[in-house]
Amino acid sequence: MPYPQFPTDCSSALCRHLTPAIYNELSGRRTRYGFTLDDLIRSGVENPDSSIGVYVGDEESYETFAPLLDPIIREYHHFDPETERHVSDMDPEHLKVDNPDPEGAYILSTRIRVGRNLHCFPLGPGLAQRERLIVECLVSEALKGLEGELSGHYYPLEGMDDATKRQLIEDHFLFKEGDRFLESAGLNRDWPEGRGIYHNDDKTFLVWVNEEDQLRIISMEPGGDIVRVFTCLSLAVDALQRKLTFAFSERLGYLTSCPTNLGTAMRASVHIHLPKLGERMEEFRAICNRHDLQIRGIHGEHSQSEGGIYDISNRRRLGITEVEAVRQMAEGVRELIEREKNL
Ligand code: ADP
Ligand code: IOM
Numbered sequence: 001m002p003y004p005q006f007p008t009d010c011s012s013a014l015c016r017h018l019t020p021a022i023y024n025e026l027s028g029r030r031t032r033y034g035f036t037l038d039d040l041i042r043s044g045v046e047n048p049d050s051s052i053g054v055y056v057g058d059e060e061s062y063e064t065f066a067p068l069l070d071p072i073i074r075e076y077h078h079f080d081p082e083t084e085r086h087v088s089d090m091d092p093e094h095l096k097v098d099n100p101d102p103e104g105a106y107i108l109s110t111r112i113r114v115g116r117n118l119h120c121f122p123l124g125p126g127l128a129q130r131e132r133l134i135v136e137c138l139v140s141e142a143l144k145g146l147e148g149e150l151s152g153h154y155y156p157l158e159g160m161d162d163a164t165k166r167q168l169i170e171d172h173f174l175f176k177e178g179d180r181f182l183e184s185a186g187l188n189r190d191w192p193e194g195r196g197i198y199h200n201d202d203k204t205f206l207v208w209v210n211e212e213d214q215l216r217i218i219s220m221e222p223g224g225d226i227v228r229v230f231t232c233l234s235l236a237v238d239a240l241q242r243k244l245t246f247a248f249s250e251r252l253g254y255l256t257s258c259p260t261n262l263g264t265a266m267r268a269s270v271h272i273h274l275p276k277l278g279e280r281m282e283e284f285r286a287i288c289n290r291h292d293l294q295i296r297g298i299h300g301e302h303s304q305s306e307g308g309i310y311d312i313s314n315r316r317r318l319g320i321t322e323v324e325a326v327r328q329m330a331e332g333v334r335e336l337i338e339r340e341k342n343l
Helices: 013-017 020-026 037-046 066-077 129-144 162-170 180-184 226-241 281-290 322-342
Strands: 107-116 152-156 196-200 205-209 215-222 266-273 293-296 309-314
Touching: 013 037, 013 066, 020 066, 037 066, 037 180, 107 226, 107 322, 129 152, 129 196, 129 205, 205 226, 215 226, 226 266, 226 322, 266 322, 281 293, 281 322, 293 322, 309 322
Parallel strands: none
Antiparallel strands: 107 215, 107 266, 152 196, 196 205, 205 215, 266 309, 293 309
């Protein structure tokens, strides 16, 4: 691929950071798994409306392509990957936050997820068909051993009927199909083989297998009891890491296919009804920016809000502990609710 030409209105992190000099420096490089610069940037080149535009194929890519990736990481996480070290804290005892909406007037549901990938395998964009099946097998075996509120069943996507799939997506439990950003990154190869979802009976604990990351470990429930959702997630992550070895670096924390998910790989969100603030997007964005929160629509990334309902979550995931990320989200959401009440 020659040096890409981005449309003039493109604002992705890729288009802002990929200079001709960096392109020339990196274009001959290849990791041991054969991942190249072209593979790394294809999604952002084919989809200029990406917010970031790069997907990483393996652990080594974070070193091999550091001249492009480090500035993106620095900008997104306000974290210097050359001098700082990521610190983790997933102890629910340390999370001292109240439900920001005890009357249940604004928050519809709370969801906290972390991404994880298996050490000794490439990340999703670099995963071969056979490796993806091995990952599915290892993860679904590990999930079988979960007990109590975490116990459930694994449902492979292959063979799942369309109505069930549609309902799971509609209810926000399952990932969407045919995401063009993931498609260009090679993350949808051999679809639907090797993909699936695990959940308990109440669908309060779920694991996505082989989507953007090999595991997305998810705790979610109606309402705003953030501590309970975090406690369940922490328990699950603890149980799974006794059975699986996750890709982790002292420098960058948990390694994920998208650099926005490095570190904690955690996105703590609420679905919240804020119709009045939704009419004042400038003020809404200003409050979110002050708390480093991201606004998404209600069908996930790249979707729009419906009926005044928004998905509000922590933006930063690296250089912040899990406990801090959740606290930051809770504090911002409290301020958003206060403002909505006063409008
Ligand atoms: P991820 O959180 O893994 O980055 P998305 O932003 O694509 O992925 O969201 C995945 C799904 O999770 C979507 O259906 C989205 O609506 C749903 N979701 C996110 N936050 C919440 C929440 N607080 N309550 C209910 N569903 C949620
Ligand atoms: N995480 C990833 N899906 N995302 C940041 C896509 C994008 O670059 O728009």
